Amino acid sequence: MKLLLREYVAALKERGELDAILPDLLSELGYNVFSFPKRGTAQRGVDIGAERADEDGIRKVYLFTLKQGDLTRQDWDGSPQAVRPSLNEILDTYIPNRLPPHLRGLPIMICLVFGGNVREQVREQLTSFTTKHSTDRISFVEWNGDYLSGLLLTGLLREELLPASMRSVFQKAVALVDEPHASIVHFRQLATALHEAANADAKVRVRSARQLNICLWVLYVWAREAGNLEAAFLGSEIVVLAIWDLMRLHIGAQxxxxxxxxxxxxxxxxxxxxxxGSLVDEKIMPHVAIRHGLTSAVPSHRAIDKNLALFDMLGRIALAGIWLDWLRQRDIDIDKDALYQASRAYLRGGVALIENNPVLLLPATDHQATDIALFLMLWLTSATAIAGSQAWLVMIVERLEYTLHTHGQYPCTTSDYRDLAEHPRHRSDAYLEEMTSASTLVPLVAAWLAGLKDQQGFDQLAKVVREKLQHCTLQFWLPDSDTDANLFHPRKQHGRALCGLSLDEGANAFLDMVKAACHEDHGFNGLSAMQTGYWPILLLACRHHRLPLPPHLWLPAFRERGEPGPSEGSPSEQPE
Structure with missing residues (x-):
């Protein structure tokens, strides 16, 4: 276990990785962290500041300066960001001017933290510097990768908190990152155990959340080294949902x-x-402009495998763009234009993916309506490009009409892989009615066509429903009072269906019917993710658990009588 953690620590980058895990580790070990890593501000050599009482009862201040990997000659004194200039800034500026007033009289320990070790050619210079500047009040200490991995084992991952059985599961998950589906089985088992252990009290919930975060970091770093991020991505969805389920119990507390x-x-x-972002940027975006490129890249000759994989890719692109747009609207200390451009790049990439892979013109199963809705929501963030979604929706309607009339591979209600692989088993009306008994895809497409004022497309879909889907129950999924307690970590069935929808009264009447039902429903507004502004977590949960997106998420984008309007915060004045 220590070797696994040692390799993990050595691979951590300085910014956003090593400085991300250390504050939680220090807090769990009893340190009071008073200064956290910041970007865009002068830190005067100190990445993290903390204080605590030692074994002898003497309170001390700990000032941490971090460096990834081994400490080399270049890292020691080869640039303004090197270790020696940082130490000089701590001694000359931070200690005299930046220490909180109530800590200025305490002994100070300057901690040099490395993911690896100190190289021999630097050892003499480092020792000379620390000896020269050590005083009765100021001393120096090294925390190398081996020491950090030991702290992880005695802190967040110690035996009484992470028993041998759970450590074994964790090690299997990390060892199998090249086999993502096997790895994620073990990682989910670990996450479930840590989540269930957190039901005891508030302190245990914080510790479990930190453990989940650290375990995900280890999985990610090993997956990155192996060049296969699939297990890390699936694990990150599990961990975000598990930690949010713990967090929602403390919403409103101070x-x-x-x-x-x-x-x-x-x-x-x-x-x-x-x-x-790494997964989408490295594995999907470079190939979206190649005709049939990603369709051909799916390692299967079965059409169903290609269909499932491509819609899954589209959903991932959508979530990546939506998260960036959410960050742009929420975070004030960030390059908003860079985030906007990155989000638009994902939108353009998704459009190119659709244009170059015709398999995305019709889903195989009704559950893929979630991926379609996610990408439509990303499309909404750009008011200047939303009209382009109409062509995609119309092509979905046309292919739906053709496959229904020919008893071909029309979208069906089942999610069982064997049923999907053999669909259609029969080319009869009875089989068609059985496999299309209900649909969330049809009302989703209908609502968007109505909202985008595509009367011709809506009428064509209404005609298809009258001729071939009279038996089909058109429905939307709505959250209920039990959803918040079960959506992020499922315990029992939740939510309800909005049924009785009809396209016969026309586009405006249909959209008004959905709006009225959502207005009367209060389960959506009671969701913790909506109350706190972390609404992308709701999208993540729906994608992960294959639930349809509630129409409340996108209905506000359509003004009265179906006029499309830009989503809140969308910089519609900026050109594509």
Whole structure:
């Protein structure tokens, strides 16, 4: 276990990785962290500041300066960001001017933290520097990768908190990152065990959240080294949902537990966005412009495998763009234009994926309506490009009409792989009625065509429903009072269906019917993710658990009588 953690620590980058895990580790070890890593501000050599009482009862201040990997000659004194200039800034500026007033009289320990070790050619210079500047009040200590991995084992991952059985499961998950589906089985088992252990009290919930965060970091770093981020991405979805389920119990509280949980939530969301962005940027985006490129890349000759994989890719692209747009609207200390351009790049990539892979013109199963809705929501963030979604929706309607009339591979209600692989088993009306008994895809497409004022497309879909889907129950999924307690970590069935929908009265009447039903429904507004502004977590949960997106999420984008309007905060004045 220590070797696994040692390799993990050595692979951590300085910014956004090593400085992301250390504050949680220090807090769990009893340190009071008073200064956290910041970007865009001068830190005067100190990445993290903390204080605590030692074994002898003497309170000390700990000032941490971090460096990834081994400490080399270049890292020691080869640039303004090297270790020696940082130490000089701590001694000359931070200690005299930056220490909080109540800590200025305490002994100071300057901690040099490395993911690896100190190289021999630097050892003499480092020792000379620390000896020269050590005083009765100021001393120096090294925390190398081996020491950090030991702290992880004695802190967040110690035996009484992570028993041998759970450590074994964790090791299997990490060892199998090249086999993502096998790895994620073990990682889900670990996450479930840590989540269930957190039901005891608030302190245990914070610790479990930190453990989940650390375990995800280890999985991600090993997956990154192996060049296969699939297990890390799936694991990040599991961890975000598990930690949010713990966090929602503290919403509205003003105590330290709520503050600690909020910080862990922010950290794990940031990690999830990093993993998702890396996966999309490295594995999907470079190939979206190639005709049939990603369709051909799916390692299967079965049409169903290609269909499932491509819609899954589209959903991932959509979530990556939506997260960036959410960050742009929420975070004030960030390059908003860069985030906007990155989000638009994902939108353009998704459009190119659809244009170059015709398999995306018709889903195989009704459950893929979630991926379609996600990409439509990303499309909404750009008011200047939303009209382009109409062509895609119309092509879906045309292919739906053709496959229904020919008893071909029309979207069906089942999610069982064997049933999908053999669909259609029979080309009879009875089989068609059985496999299309209900649909969330049809009302989703109908509502968007109505909202985008595509009367011709809506009428064509209404005609298809009258001729071939009279038996089909058109429905939307709506959250209920039990949803918040079961959506992020399922315990029992929740939510309800909005049924009785009809396209016969026309586009405006249909859209008004859906709006009225959502207006009368209060389950959506009671969701913790909506109350706190973390609404992308709701999208993530729906995608992960294959639930349809509630129409409340996109209905506000359509003004009265179906006129499309830009989503809140969309910089519609900027050109594509």
């Amino acid at each position: 105590d330290k537990t709520a503050e600690d949980m909020s910080r862990v939530v922010s950290e794990v969301i940031s990690l999830h966005i990093t993993i998702l």
